[in-house]
Each structure stands twice: as structure tokens, then as C-alpha cells.
Amino acid sequence: MESFTKLYREKLSVRIFVLSTIFIVFLCTTLFTFFIYNQMELLKKNIIREGTLLIELLAYNCRLGVFSESEKLLDASIEAVTKRKNVFFVSIYNAKGKLILKKFVNIGKLKIPEFNDNAQAVNEQFKKIQNKMLSYYLETDKDFEFWAPVYSSYNNPEGDTEPLSVFEADKTDVIIGYAHIRMWKNEFKNERLKLIYKSLSLGVIFLLIGLLAAYLVVRTITMPIKELTDNVRNYSNSGRIAVTQSHIRDEIFELAQAFNEMGKQVHDRTAELKAMVSTLQEEIELRIKSEEAVMELNRTLDDRVNTEINKQREQEKILIYQSRLSSMGEMLSSIAHHWRQPLNNLKALSLDLQDTYDYEELNKDYFYDNIKQSNEQLIYMSKTIDDFMDFFKPDKEKEQCDIVEVVEEAVSIVSPELKRNAISCNINRKVYSIASERLPTHTDSRLYADIYKNEFKQVIIILINNASDSIKEKARYSLETPYNGIIDIDFAKADGKAIVKISDNGKGIPDDIKHRVFEPYFTTKFKSQGTGIGLYMAKVIIENNLNGKIYAENTHNGASFTIELNCIETKTVT
Known part of the structure; x- marks a missing residue:
């Protein structure tokens, strides 16, 4: 079994x-089963048709015998029926169900079958005949049973020669008796066995013929394929598939020709591939050399990248320091403005103290009051120095700060310079909360964020100085004298962001350079007035150090710079 299974898997012809x-x-089984079934049904119909004709013939012939209840006449009437070998029993009854004739025929050595012929069973058959007015049959395992009514007359206009099958009883016909015959099934069974044997014989013959035809067809198909397969296996030696005369003008010949054409194409393609392989080998060698050079470069790339990053960071620190130094002159000027009034006050107090002493009006209370006023002026001057020193100290760690307060501290540093140039700086301490699809709503006057405080101050001072320069530039060409410069600082909170917006009514930013305002060393001022690193340093501090965002845009009467930082809801108490 295993060898057959292996052969079935490997051989197309076997499959x-x-x-x-x-x-x-x-196919043979289906066809002959259908044939046997139809033939048996036809045989059964013939036997039933024969029995029906016999019982109707008997009913027609025994009218006189039934009417006269003469057994002699009835024997003559049933003589034609009893000649049939398969009829073994005949009985005739009158209209009241009385048995007139009962006779077994053609029994021979056969055993008389038992059947129910009592009065009740016979009466049931009579009722069926009376209801249908026609003959009918019953079938059992061993025989067929036929019943038919005996009419007083058969109203046949054509005479007795007309077939009984055209007779139809009407209300004028009277049933005077009943005819009954029983027929063996032996003949039916014998005919059925003969039919089965003949059918099986024919089936076997057709099966053998079919198997032979299948074998010839398989051999016709597979032998040329096997021969072609052997030629294909030898193709590598000869480079061509031989075609025999038996293949001329058939599919195998066309297949062989196709293989030959394919072989030619494969040969040509192989030559092309060899040339391509040679070219690829040269390219691979070049790539290997390039990869070796790249690998050598990668060995030192990390060090070079780290070096460049460190240089960039140092450069940013230098730029931040330069930015602070560039602002130092302005800071010193601002310190001078902060100190001018306290110094004048100190001078006035000292002169007043001297005059009081010269006029001998100096007393203890007046002396201490003068000292107190002098100390207040000195404390104010000391605080001013501390504020400027804090500004120039580098931040080490971020702090949670109120953005509004830090902005106010930055503005206080540059306020003297703004006043000197007649520029007013308006700080709107109200913080607005901006939600999607809603109008801004006032929340409170505090806005917290994690920042490097002094670096953020430096950004605010850079933006205020930039706005101041823009206002002064516009005032130079304005017809309005004096030109009232205005800087507005607003605060908002939206989507977890703390927003600071610094707007001015200066000359604005030209559209052709708006995209370059944050580039290093880019400036529209004279070299003596600016270095071009202020806005660049503001962008570096906000985006790199504080993880925020800064951008510029023009407004209807000037320009505005917007800072966005990550907002903290409440300050953490430490």
C-alpha cells in the first residue's frame, strides 16, 4: 500500500x-443502477397491466355464470385465465358477497400460501370496488392480488370487439358480482434476477472497455511527456531538445519548440548576466573601498560631533555673554538715571545739614532725621546695584517663577531709558485664559512657569529695546511731534501654555526680511548701533534653554513678538 501511495504521488500517469x-x-455504476431500476419498474408495470387485463377479461366473461350462479358456466369462463402459469387462485362472488367459485390452479408442488379470505376482509374489498367502480390490485411479499366488479351489461356501442379499456361505468350499470385472482411473484422475481445478471454482465464488459480506453489514453498522453522529460534532462548537454516524428503537429511538439526557444533566450540571458556580474563585481569592489573609508570616518565621527556640539555650546555662551556686554552700556546708563535723583537728594541733605550747623540750628532730632533720609537714599541706590548684579549672574537651575513679576522686574531696569525717549510701557497684569471656540476670559494676575529667571529677563529686555529702537526709528520720520511711543505687554494662558505678547507702535517688520529677524548677526541698523545678535539670542534662550517658542508678526500699527512657555497651574511650595 505504501509503495502504491508513493507511486501515485510521483507518477502523473498513475494519477x-x-x-x-x-x-x-x-459512471457505470450510476448508469446501470438507473437502467436496472427503470427495467424493474417496467417489468412490474407489465405484470400489473397483464393482471388488470386478466381480471377485467374474467369479469366480462363470467357475467352469465355470476347471474345464474352456475359453477359450470364459471369454469368455462375462467379457463382462459387459468392457462396463465403465474395465476394460482381464482374466486368469484355475487353482489351480496356470497362465494360462488373458489379454485386453486397451477399449484403443482408449490405450497398454497395463506391469506385472509374471511367475510369481513372480502366485504372491505367490495366497498373499495363500489366506491371506485373500477378494478384495482394489491401487492404482498409473495403475490399480486387483483379485484374487478362484474357488471350486468357493458354498454359498448361498438360491440364486444371494442377493447375493455375504453369501458366506463355509469349509473345505469349494476354490479352483479366480483371477480378475484391471485398471481405468483415467482415469475416477476425470476425476470428481475435475469435482468440484474444481464445488467451486471454488461456493466463489467463496459467497465473493462472503459479501463482499457483509460489505459490507452493515459499512455498516449504520458509517453510523449516522459520522452520530453528525458530530453529536457539532457538539455544541459546538447543545448537542444530533440523532436521525434510522433510529435509532429501535436502539443508535445509545440512544447518542445517552446523549450528550444526558451533555451536560446536563457543562453543569451546568461551571457548578459555574466557581463552584468562582472560589472557588479567591479562596483562591489569600489563600494567596499568606499565603505572602508566611511567606516574610518565613522570611527572619528562621534568625537568630531561631540567637539562641534561643545564648540556650539561655547559659542552660544559667548554670544549670550556678548549680548549681556552689549547691553552693559545701556545698563550703566540706566544705573546713572536711577542714581541721579538719589545723589541729588544726598547732596541737598548734606548742604542742608551744613547750613543748619553753620547757623547753629542743628539739634539732635534734626540730625537723626537727616541721617534717616540719607540712609533711605543709600538703600535705594544699593537695591538698584543688587538688581543689576542679579541680572548679570548666570542661572544654574530653573525656578518656578511668576512670569508677570519677572517681566515687571525687567521693565524696571530699562524704564529710565524708556522715559528719556518718551516711550510709555504698559503692563497689563490681567492674565486671560483662551479656550478653543470660546472668548478670552479673565482668570487672575499670576502666571507660573519653570524658567532661568535672569535669562528670561534678558529676553524681555532684548525685545523691549528692539521695540524702543523701532519706535525711535518711526519717530524720526513721523510728522507727529512729539511722537508718543507705546509698548504694550499682555499675558494669556491657552492649552497649557503661558503666553507673553510684547507689542509696539513702531515701524514694523518689512515682509522681505521678516523670516530673517532671528538669524545671527542680521540687523537693519548701522554697525555702530547694533550687532544683530539680540533677537538670535532671544530665540536660543526661549527655544533651546526654556523649551518654548518665539515668533514675530506685524500688527495694524507696528509689530509684536510672542513668547510661549510651558505653564504651571500653581507654584510648588518648597
């Missing part, structure tokens, strides 16, 4: 033959 055999067996 085709097995499948063809299965199909032929199935």
Missing part, C-alpha cells in the same frame, strides 16, 4: 489512470 478508473466505475 490520471486512477482518477479515470474511479470516474468510469462511478
